[in-house]
Amino acid sequence: MSEVVATTRTILVVGGGISGMTAALEAAEAGADVLLLEKGASLGGWVSQLSRGHPTLCPPARTLEDELRRLGAGRLRVLTRAEVVRIDGQPGDYTATVRLAPPAPREVGNADRSGDPDASPDADPDAVPNPDTGERKLRVKAGAVVWATGWRPYDAAKIEPYGYGRIPDVVSSLDFARLADPLGPTGGRLLRPSDGREARRVAFVLCAGSRDKNHLRHCSRVCCAAALEQAAHVTGHLGDEADVTLYYVDIRVTGSLEDLYRKVRSDPRVKFVRSKVAQITRDAHTGSPVLHGVATEGGQRYARVHDLVVLAVGMEPGVPGDALPLRLVTHAGGFVAPDPANGAIFAAGCAAEPLDVSRCVQHATVAALRALQVVRRVGGVEG
Amino acid sequence: MVGDGPGDRAADGPEAGPERANAPPTPRREGGLSRRILVVGGGVAGMTAALEAAKAGYPVTLVEQGPQLGGALAGLWKRAAVRSPFRHPVDTGVEALAEAVSTHPGVRVHRSAGVVRVAGAPGRFTVVLAEGNGARVAGQVGAIVLASGFRPYDARRLPELGYGESPDVVTQLELETLAKKASGGPIRRPSDDAEARRVVFVQCAGQRSRTQGHLPYCSGHCCLASVKQAMYFKDRDPGIETLVLHDDLRTPGVGGEDFYRSAQEKGVTFVRARVDGVVLSPGPGGPVVSFPDQVLGENVSVEADLVVLATGMVPVSGTDSPLPWLPREARPTGIFAAGAVRRPMDSSEAAEDGAGAALKAIQAVEKAALGRSGPSPFRS
Amino acid sequence: MGEGRKDYRGDFLAEVEARVEEGEWVKMCMQCGVCSGSCPLGPDWEHPPHEIFQWIRANRRAEVLGSPSVWMCTSCHACVVRCPRGVPVAHVMHGLAHYAARLGLAPPGQPTRRLAERFWENMTRTGRVNEPRLALSLLFANGPGEGLRTALRMKDAGLDLVRAGRLSPLAALAGDGVEDPAGLRAVLEKARAIELAKTAALED
Numbered sequence: 001m002s003e004v005v006a007t008t009r010t011i012l013v014v015g016g017g018i019s020g021m022t023a024a025l026e027a028a029e030a031g032a033d034v035l036l037l038e039k040g041a042s043l044g045g046w047v048s049q050l051s052r053g054h055p056t057l058c059p060p061a062r063t064l065e066d067e068l069r070r071l072g073a074g075r076l077r078v079l080t081r082a083e084v085v086r087i088d089g090q091p092g093d094y095t096a097t098v099r100l101a102p103p104a105p106r107e108v109g110n111a112d113r114s115g116d117p118d119a120s121p122d123a124d125p126d127a128v129p130n131p132d133t134g135e136r137k138l139r140v141k142a143g144a145v146v147w148a149t150g151w152r153p154y155d156a157a158k159i160e161p162y163g164y165g166r167i168p169d170v171v172s173s174l175d176f177a178r179l180a181d182p183l184g185p186t187g188g189r190l191l192r193p194s195d196g197r198e199a200r201r202v203a204f205v206l207c208a209g210s211r212d213k214n215h216l217r218h219c220s221r222v223c224c225a226a227a228l229e230q231a232a233h234v235t236g237h238l239g240d241e242a243d244v245t246l247y248y249v250d251i252r253v254t255g256s257l258e259d260l261y262r263k264v265r266s267d268p269r270v271k272f273v274r275s276k277v278a279q280i281t282r283d284a285h286t287g288s289p290v291l292h293g294v295a296t297e298g299g300q301r302y303a304r305v306h307d308l309v310v311l312a313v314g315m316e317p318g319v320p321g322d323a324l325p326l327r328l329v330t331h332a333g334g335f336v337a338p339d340p341a342n343g344a345i346f347a348a349g350c351a352a353e354p355l356d357v358s359r360c361v362q363h364a365t366v367a368a369l370r371a372l373q374v375v376r377r378v379g380g381v382e383g
Numbered sequence: 384m385v386g387d388g389p390g391d392r393a394a395d396g397p398e399a400g401p402e403r404a405n406a407p408p409t410p411r412r413e414g415g416l417s418r419r420i421l422v423v424g425g426g427v428a429g430m431t432a433a434l435e436a437a438k439a440g441y442p443v444t445l446v447e448q449g450p451q452l453g454g455a456l457a458g459l460w461k462r463a464a465v466r467s468p469f470r471h472p473v474d475t476g477v478e479a480l481a482e483a484v485s486t487h488p489g490v491r492v493h494r495s496a497g498v499v500r501v502a503g504a505p506g507r508f509t510v511v512l513a514e515g516n517g518a519r520v521a522g523q524v525g526a527i528v529l530a531s532g533f534r535p536y537d538a539r540r541l542p543e544l545g546y547g548e549s550p551d552v553v554t555q556l557e558l559e560t561l562a563k564k565a566s567g568g569p570i571r572r573p574s575d576d577a578e579a580r581r582v583v584f585v586q587c588a589g590q591r592s593r594t595q596g597h598l599p600y601c602s603g604h605c606c607l608a609s610v611k612q613a614m615y616f617k618d619r620d621p622g623i624e625t626l627v628l629h630d631d632l633r634t635p636g637v638g639g640e641d642f643y644r645s646a647q648e649k650g651v652t653f654v655r656a657r658v659d660g661v662v663l664s665p666g667p668g669g670p671v672v673s674f675p676d677q678v679l680g681e682n683v684s685v686e687a688d689l690v691v692l693a694t695g696m697v698p699v700s701g702t703d704s705p706l707p708w709l710p711r712e713a714r715p716t717g718i719f720a721a722g723a724v725r726r727p728m729d730s731s732e733a734a735e736d737g738a739g740a741a742l743k744a745i746q747a748v749e750k751a752a753l754g755r756s757g758p759s760p761f762r763s
Numbered sequence: 764m765g766e767g768r769k770d771y772r773g774d775f776l777a778e779v780e781a782r783v784e785e786g787e788w789v790k791m792c793m794q795c796g797v798c799s800g801s802c803p804l805g806p807d808w809e810h811p812p813h814e815i816f817q818w819i820r821a822n823r824r825a826e827v828l829g830s831p832s833v834w835m836c837t838s839c840h841a842c843v844v845r846c847p848r849g850v851p852v853a854h855v856m857h858g859l860a861h862y863a864a865r866l867g868l869a870p871p872g873q874p875t876r877r878l879a880e881r882f883w884e885n886m887t888r889t890g891r892v893n894e895p896r897l898a899l900s901l902l903f904a905n906g907p908g909e910g911l912r913t914a915l916r917m918k919d920a921g922l923d924l925v926r927a928g929r930l931s932p933l934a935a936l937a938g939d940g941v942e943d944p945a946g947l948r949a950v951l952e953k954a955r956a957i958e959l960a961k962t963a964a965l966e967d
Contacts (some may be wrong), residue, residue, distance in 0.1 A: 029746045030439075161801075161845065211640050211793075212847035221635035249795045250631040254603030255726050258591055274677075278800030278845065293800030294811055297655070297677045301805060331467045335637050339466075353637035362732075365739035372742070373439045624773050644848070647791050652771065652820050655794060678794055678817045683770045 008093050009379040010035055011371040012142035014084050015318070017045020018357055019349025020148030022364035023371070027146070028076035032372050035140060037082040037098060045150055047357060053177040054229050056260060057222065058357050082138070087145065087326040091344035092378040094142045096325075102134030143378040144344035144371035147328075147336055148364060150318040151350035154209040154216055156311045161279040162208065168194040169289050169308050170280055172208075173226055176310045180233050190237060192308045194287055199308035200241050202234050203291055205277050206248040210314035218333050220314035220354040224252045227312045228264045235269050244270045245304070247277045247291065273302070280309060315354040344374040416506035416751050419444060420744045421524040423498055426454020427477070427730045428722025429530035430484045431737035432744070436528075437489035439745055444524065445484065446493045446512060452481040454532055455723075456730045460562035463611045465731055469638035470645040471618065472611045475730065493520075501527065505717030506751025525751060526717045526744035530737060533696040533723035540596045541589050544692055545663030549670050550574045552663065552690045554588075555608050562615050570615060572669070572689045579623070579689035582616055583672045584609040586629040587658045588692035602695035604729035606633040609693050610646045617649040626685060628656040628674055654678075663690065696727040712743065717751075719743045768822075775824040782961060784858035788850045792816040798842035798852045808832045812842060812852050815859070828863040834875040836860075865959070877904060889940025890947045896935050 009032075013024040016038030024036040042048075051058035079100070086097040129136045156164035156172045164170050169192045171179070182188035192199045204227040209215040227246060235242040246264075251272075253261050264270050278293040289309045294301050321334030328347075329339035335354075336347035348367035349360035418441055422433040425447025433445040451457065461472035484490055495515030503509045505526055512520045538546040538554045545552040550573040553561065561570050569578035586606060589597045606629065613625040632653065634643045647653070656674035663670050669688040676683045712719055721740030722733040779786035792813060799811030810818065810832045818827050827833070833856050842852035860876070863869040869876055878901065885897045898921075903910035914921075924930035941947055 026742055026746070029750070030742055031749045207795075207847075213849045214845070214847065217640060218637050219635040219640045249793070250633060252631060252633045252635050254601045254633060254635075256600050258599065258601045262593075274796075275800065276795035276797040276847065278797050278841075294796045294805065294813070296794055296796040296799075296813060299680065299811070299814065301800070331637050332641070333637065337466060354635070362736060362739050365742050366735050369435055369439065369738050369742040369745075372745075373435070376440050622773075624771070626771055644791070647793075650773070650790055652773075652776075652790070653794070654771065654817075654820075676817075676821070678814060679821060683821065685771045686769075 007033070007141050008143040009033055009375045010140070010142045011144050011146060011368070011375055012037065012084075012094070012096055012140060013146040013148060013348075014096075015045070015148035015150055015348075015351070016040070016043040016078070016080065017148065017150045017349070018047045019150065019351070019360045019364040019367075020045075020146065022361050023146040023148055023348045023368040024076055024078075026365045026368035027372050030368070030372055032075065032368075032375055034076045035142070036076065036078045037084060037096075038078070038080045039083040041080055043078065043080070050174075050177050052182065053180045053233065054226060056229055056257075057225055084325050087345070091374055092143050094145055094344070096140050096142060096145070098138040098140060100136040100138055102129070102136075144346065144374035146346050146348050146364070146367045146371050147351050148348040148367070149351045151315040151354065152318050154220075154314045154316050156208060156313050159209055159215060159311070162205070162277070162309075162311060163280045163282065163289070164311060167280060167282045167289050167309075168192075169199075169287075169306075171308065171310055173204075173223065173230065173310055173312045176230055176308075180230065180237070188237075190234065190308065197307070198238075199306075200238060201243040201306045201308075202231075202245075203289075203304070203306040203309045204231055204244070204246045204312055205280075205291070205309060206246065206251075206312045207276060208311035208313050211249070216314045216316060216333060218314075218354065219252060221252065222354060222356045223312040223314060224248070224250075225257050225260065225356065227310070228253065228257075228260050230310065231264050231270055232260070232267075235264075235267055240269070242269045245273060245306070246270065247273050247275050247293070249274065249276055275302075315350060317351055319351070344371065346370045415523075416748075417508070417523040417525040418442060418748050418752070419522075419524045420526050420528060420741070420748065421446065421498075421508070421510055422528045422530060424454065424530035424532055424722070424724075425449070425452040425481075425484075425492070425494070426530060426532045426722065426733070427456040427480070428532070428724075428733040428737035428740070429454070429528065430480050431734040432528045432530060432721050432741040433490050434480070434484050434487060435738045436741040436745060437487045439741070441489065441745055441748065443487075443490045444493065444522075445490055446496050446498055448495065448497050450495050450515075452484060452492065452494070453477045455556070456733075457481075458556060458563070459559045459730070460615065461611065462730055463607045464638060464642055464645075467638065467641075468645075469641035472614055501718075504751075505747040508717065525748035526719070528719050528721050528737070528740045528744050529724060530721040530740070531699045531724045533698050533727065536589055536598060536694040536697055538589070538692055538694050541692065541694070543663075544585060544588055544658075544661065545670050545690060546692060549663070549665065549690075551579075551669050551688060552692065554692050554694045555605060555612065558612055558615075558689075558691045562612070567619070569619065570689075574669075577688065579616070581624045581669075581685075581687050582613070582626070582689045582691065583670075583685060583687040584613060584625070584627040584691045584693060585658055585661055585672070586627065586632070586693045588694045590693075590695040591630075592659070598695045598697070600695070600727065601633065602727035603633070604727065604732075605693035605695065607639060607642065607729065609691065610634065610643055610651070612691060613651040614646055614649055617646070617651055621650055625651045626687075627651060627653045628658070628661060628672070629653060630655065630657045654683075656683075696723055698724045698726075717744075717747045719747075770821055770823075772822045775822045775827070776820055778824070779819050779859070779862075783855070783862045785851050785854040786858060788855055789816050789819050791848045791850055793848055795847060797845050797847065798850075801841040801845050802835075803839060803841070804835050804837060808835050812856060815856070825868075827859065828866065828868040829870055831870050831873050833859040833863065834869070834873045834879075837875075877901075887948060887951055888944070889938060890944050891938065891940050893934060893938040894930060895932055896938070898930075899935065 011027045011032050011034045013020050013036045024034045028034045047058045081101040083099045084096050085099050088095050153174050178184045179186050179190055190199045206227055210220045231244050234244050273295050274297045275293045275295045277291050281290045283290050288305050291304050317334045321330040329337045329341050331337050336351050346367040348364040420436045420441050420443050422429045422445045433443045437443045456475050456477045459475050462475045464473055485492055497513050499513045500511035508524045510524055535556050572579045591601050609627050616623040616625050655677040660675045662673045666686055670690050671684055672687050673684040719740040721737045779789055796813045799813050836853050836856040838853050840853055881900050886892045902913050
């Protein structure tokens with residue numbers, strides 16, 4: 001099989017997280033030629049990092065592991081350490097400029113599942129490594145592009161009154177996921193950063209940066225369910241010792257996730273306080289974080305000491321609107337909109353809007369279809 | 384090789400020819416596998432699945448049990464905004480979608496028809512359709528999308544919320560009917576046809592509840608729907624009073640919060656009050672809604688002339704139980720569920736889900752063409 | 764409804780939007796409570812800001828305009844910078860207080876109101892605040908006995924202020940002012956007339 005890297009009948013998928021992997025696989029399984037580019041060294045994205053901490057929200061059996069196993073498909077090639085810096089062209093005929101970081105991007109997912117040897121990007125003989133950085137440039141053709149660059153957590157340090165970065169035991173939900181990970185730095189023990197003691201009184205602060213004109217205007221959708229799952233983890237981990245409080249404005253879980261909410265809500269070890277936390281200070285004597293605010297149901301003012309405070313940070317686009325490799329129509333927060341003006345560039349998953357894993361899979365499947373429709377039109381009869 | 388070009392087998396499929404009921408299935412042509420995709424259900428999920436599959440080059444047969452395409456979406460006056468700046472209700476687009484489906488050369492539509500028999504495997508399903516006139520049509524399809532939708536929760540189970548007691552207590556879907564009838568003019572309440580000028584929305588009616596006969600889950604779309612419906616009134620006349628009684632207001636995602644903010648800008652008032660504390664009683668001018676106001680910490684009563692209950696969705700999956708919802712791919716393989724039959728969802732998500740199911744169906748057809756059914760079939 | 768009450772009728776909200784400075788923001792509150800939790804005087808409010816917002820929507824005119832709570836704001840603006848909806852909470856509270864005072868509905872004897880009134884009188888006389896005079900008038904507001912006791916209790920703080928150059932006892936006698944205090948008063952009188960015209964037709 002002698003192949004060029006890509007033609008105008010190729011679907012280029014940018015981003016190797018759950019959405020990009022899904023889009024690539026779904027398109028390949030429908031018979032398309034697919035090139036999947038991932039900026040980092042390995043595939044998997046956030047799901048690979050968070051699935052152990054969120055078995056309900058990131059069911060690894062149904063998503064990541066499954067997807068990785070399917071990566072052998074011959075019409076799907078994968079390049080890691082490959083970043084798209086520029087896209088030119090029009091629907092049916094795009095050219096992407098790709099920066100390849102050294103060493104040569106060969107690995108696909110896990111090392112033992114290496115990709116097709118034909119996938120090496122040697123189609124462009126001019127791709128001479130930069131002598132200083134070892135970087136190479138590659139140009140690839142594509143008929144359609146699935147933009148699946150995912151999300152990044154909102155920088156908790158920007159929420160000044162919450163003291164992230166100043167108060168050691170105020171952590172983000174992603175920091176907490178590392179603490180709760182049995183393969184993480186603490187072996188899954190909830191040791192608070194300041195003194196290494198096991199945290200017992202754990203607070204979850206929802207809407208940390210979301211639904212807020214000063215930060216992210218949108219609701220990030222996943223943080224409520226993630227916080228509930230993390231709260232359930234604390235009670236499961238600590239047993240009767242657990243003393244968990246969720247500070248929230250609205251708990252937003254839909255469908256059958258209501259069962260998770262009901263379970264956590266009925267747990268006597270978990271308190272729910274309807275309140276946007278006003279401020280977090282550090283107790284002068286113990287150094288523990290203290291949460292201040294007013295409960296809007298009942299009106300009680302609180303100043304409550306916790307061992308560990310988890311900020312349920314929101315989602316923003318992984319590539320901000322002003323850093324996209326071409327002009328795209330975006331929503332206010334920089335998420336790529338489904339707009340005809342974007343031609344055959346189809347955003348998938350959290351590049352398009354804040355979504356949970358199952359919705360990412362659903363969304364990415366549609367992006368794959370849209371791309372497939374374009375390359376089918378370009379290619380005429382598939383051969 | 385993947386096979387021959389998409390669409391070039393439009394001749395096969397259920398419309399290959401009428402035949403007597405219970406006749407043996409049409410014999411498959413030698414080596415002939417069907418690329419045709421059968422879509423069951425002509426709502427937004429089914430129509431989208433049909434149109435998207437056709438756009439990708441596959442012949443489609445769409446079967447709708449009713450006389451018209453459109454499903455539940457056809458019953459809506461507007462839908463929530465789907466684009467920035469997420470401010471106003473927008474047209475549902477259902478007529479354009481139905482038109483696109485009906486006129487696409489790759490789609491054959493059977494109205495007032497149902498599927499009475501399915502047998503076979505991906506690439507070679509034999510299906511028998513029953514037409515409205517009693518005729519039966521048999522033929523072959525490669526994959527099936529099941530988009531049979533939902534039915535509204537039976538609000539008669541909510542007498543405590545006044546449903547059935549007062550004609551001026553309606554469900555969200557019934558309000559859509561009233562709004563369609565008004566067609567931009569004053570929305571009139573059922574009892575005396577007077578314009579509704581004080582409207583109370585009750586969220587989570589019969590939902591998120593362990594009470595016998597209620598739905599245990601959250602249907603997900605109803606908060607945004609009430610936000611939208613309150614705008615129907617405010618956009619017409621800001622002097623109309625609209626009150627949304629809610630516990631957790633759920634408007635997630637990229638535009639939900641902007642839509643909620645926009646409703647507040649238009650003067651919609653939101654009140655924290657859990658549905659299990661809401662009581663309706665008859666008043667001189669209409670229903671009186673009483674509830675414990677969670678912020679004021681007092682019991683409050685308001686006079687309404689129209690009350691809208693945000694009741695949920697129950698899937699139409701062949702069982703009478705509200706659960707379980709269907710998984711994406713049924714057994715046997717090659718049959719893919721799409722839309723609200725899978726889980727409660729609004730029309731935007733149903734359209735997305737329908738498009739996704741179209742791709743899954745395309746894959747099933749392509750895999751069958753290669754004689755495979757498992758994953759990773761494309762290394763040649 | 765209750766005893767002839769019209770809960771959640773929009774009358775009072777409409778009045779606030781039309782008559783109260785920044786009143787059109789009241790409808791935007793999302794009841795998160797961050798304003799109330801941020802207020803340094805929070806424990807002293809009978810009804811903290813988020814409740815005031817809901818009371819306005821609930822059509823509780825007498826309760827809101829007669830409430831001492833709307834007089835509690837010290838303009839620290841912690842609520843304003845933290846409000847996720849960008850509501851200028853402090854301005855709304857001042858607007859409500861001012862409006863209540865204009866209508867004669869403000870609670871009598873409210874200490875923060877008295878402070879505000881004396882500050883205003885003091886400042887508008889010359890165009891500059893005369894701090895020693897303001898302090899003296901507040902000290903003796905409840906009679907000479909309490910005034911003397913308070914003065915003795917506060918004397919160290921007062922002396923510290925003098926030593927630091929932040930307070931000049933001589934200024935109580937002289938003090939400075941703007942070049943044209945009469946012109947300033949004319950400007951303020953005009954502004955007052957405009958505001959009163961806004962509420963003139965209200966007594967119905």
